[in-house]
Amino acid sequence: MTVIDSPLPDKERAIAGEALQATLVDLLDLSLVAKQAHWNLYGPRFRSIHLQLDEVVTTARDFADAVAERAAALGVSPDGRAATIAATSGAPAFPAGWTKDTVAIDALVRTFAAVIARARTHVELTGPADAVTQDLLIGLTAALEKQSWMFQAENRT
Template sequence: MNAVSAPAVLPSFTATPELADALQHALVDVTSLSLVTKQIHWNVVGPNFRDIHLGLDEVVTIARDASDTIAERMRAVNAVPDGRPEAVAGSTLPTAPADLTIVAEAVTYEVAAINAVVTTLRDIHKVVDETDAMSSGIIEDITLRLEQQAWFLSSQNYTA
């Protein structure tokens, strides 16, 4: 396949290699989050199934929106996003259960998966913030939304 030649006019800002790598890392993890969350969504069973099932779809929506936002930001700053399966396979998320999963275990897994993404986002924040404040705002927004979902879900497993 032939490579596309560079446009006549480049964006006014071009990502540094460090910024591109940081955004790619975020892209991989949020894309993976959408996939593993759907896996849990399809296979969760037990008490309060419906609420968790629907709550997991909220996480999927956030993760899918985040992956699109990050990838489009990468293109806007002349970086090339990679969302191919082999790239996403390199995510930092824990492996999702392959079988039916009881609600409490599904919640525990999902919170761990969200926290893995949030850790990535917090780890890359400094380099993103130092090189592109606009991209930093995107990372901050995604982090806030995911942390809120982790709180919502973890409250399901709370016991007095």
């Protein structure tokens, strides 16, 4: 059942909706990974990485909201429940417990790589179906790639 009439035909709405839902869970998981790292970080670069992780959380949460609202606008009910995130996220697991700054950075780089790869796939899939959704995903991908670059630069010697 849909409560909101979609501006898209059913096939295109399904394509955009699936891309938006997958992106939503990846972004919510990314925000949780970044918070886990934020709370458990230690090492000589604690302060700078701690603050950088807050930027990741803000970016992920802001785009998650935009993605969920786009889905709703298309008549697709967004699902950001913890069980859905755990079952469907494309982000790799983050280590439990205290995490050295270099380990956290490596984990974030891997997480960004996975989330960006899926986002780029969704950009391609939504192009023919819905240019508005594609545009949102393009902006999101650019923001994630910027964050990824910054974390990659942290561990290069």
